[in-house]
Amino acid sequence: MILELKDVTKFYGKHLALHNFSASIQSGEIVGLIGKNGSGKTTLMNCIVNHIQTTSGTILVDSHDVQEQPSLISRFGVLIESSFLDYMNAYDNLKLLMLADGVTDMNKVEYQLNEVLELVGLTKRKKEYVKKFSFGMKQRLGLAQALLNDKPFLILDEPLVGLDVMGRELVKNIIIKKAKQENKAVIFSDHNLNEVKDVCDRIIYIEDGEKKYDGVFDDGRKYEIILEESSSNISALLDKIHVIESVRVVANRIQVADVEILNQVIEEIVTHQVKLQDLNVIEGSLIRLFEGDNEHVELQKHMQH
Structure with a gap:
């Protein structure tokens, strides 16, 4: 499978947030989207998953236009500004999301929920109300949400933010596992180059909405x-x-x-x-x-x- 972005441009009023952004990512590949705060990383990811409409340009999944076929979005596991119901526990929040995604086999629901909660290290906290969770725990829960239903594409916006050293290593290992063992395409953003350079097959650097670099990490120092x-x-x-x-x-x-x-x-x-x-x-x-x-x-x- 392949995700292609062709000349993606996004205006907010007169503000140019993305300018003629083109890139691609294939199954089994990990791409790090790097840029400083406000560079356009989150806007780009929101465009990819059709949360916001592009001003111009196309986003294709296996040559099919996402805007023309919104059902293609079901192929994306997404972590972008996750929000959960504070008055429900972690397990029930994820269960609700699976049911909303059309999964009706309760045995499958229970198996997947326990699997992803174990993967992100929240098994012992799954019955706690989300309102008691720290920001880092909510980040882990957001990653668990993205991993539900075995989506072929993972779009993760700054999944390492708010995590301690062990948490960051856990998430990096999950990203590597999903790409290299399960052949998923993973694109994840961060503002810290040192955090991602050893994980990614390729790095895309974005500045003021424009792609400035797309290639393997080689500091050339x-x-x-x-x-x-x-x-x-x-x-x-x-x-x-x-x-x-x-x-x-x-x-x-x-x-x-x-x-x-x-x-x-x-x-x-x-x-x-x-x-x-x-x-x-x-x-x-x-x-x-x-x-x-x-x-x-x-x-x-x-x-x-």
């Missing part, structure tokens, strides 16, 4: 050391460094792409008592889009010690 040309031992140092694998030397500049090799070069610099002029981090394209220049400062501190 390089470290550049600039030496004081007046240092008396610079020639001996460069002769030594030239033989180190993956080191590029141009005049008084040394470039490496590996932290371990960087540490090796630093040891040689200290040994030869060569002075530093500057130290730079040259980021890959995705990192440059997403992050600031904080690491430059941290590396300089490291070198000073």
Whole structure:
């Protein structure tokens, strides 16, 4: 199965929330939708599941238009701003949703509910009223809702928000299991690149409603050391460094792409008592889009010690 977005555009009045957004995701693939708050991630997901209408563009499931065939939405397991009935317990909330989805076999209902509650770690809390749940527990319950009825597509809006470390690892493992063992297509959003880069097959970066990056995660990071040309031992140092694998030397500049090799070069610099002029981090394209220049400062501190 394949989900395709073609030139999806969304205006709220005069505000452009999405602009000519195109992408695709196939069964068994995990795609991380990354962007800062307000970048358009949630709007895009709401368009995908037809919660809001696009201004233009098409969204296709196996070449069928979602807006022309709204029944296709039944193929999506969705976590977007979940809301539950506070005066009901977790189990009954999910049961109500299954019944509303047309499931009438009560044995199937009971089996699935117990299965998904176990998966998200809420078995012991399933009879508690939702009003007593923390935000993180409601997030887990929202994920359980998305997993009901074995949908082939999972659309998860910031499923890691509000969870502790163990909760985040639990959700990541569920995402991997659903995609790699059960061949589901998973797209999930987050504003933290470090949280998703090891989980995703592909990362899409969105900024101001536009797709800026779509590809595998490769930070492409390089470290550049600039030496004081007046240092008396610079020639001996460069002769030594030239033989180190993956080191590029141009005049008084040394470039490496590996932290371990960087540490090796630093040891040689200290040994030869060569002075530093500057130290730079040259980021890959995705990192440059997403992050600031904080690491430059941290590396300089490291070198000073």
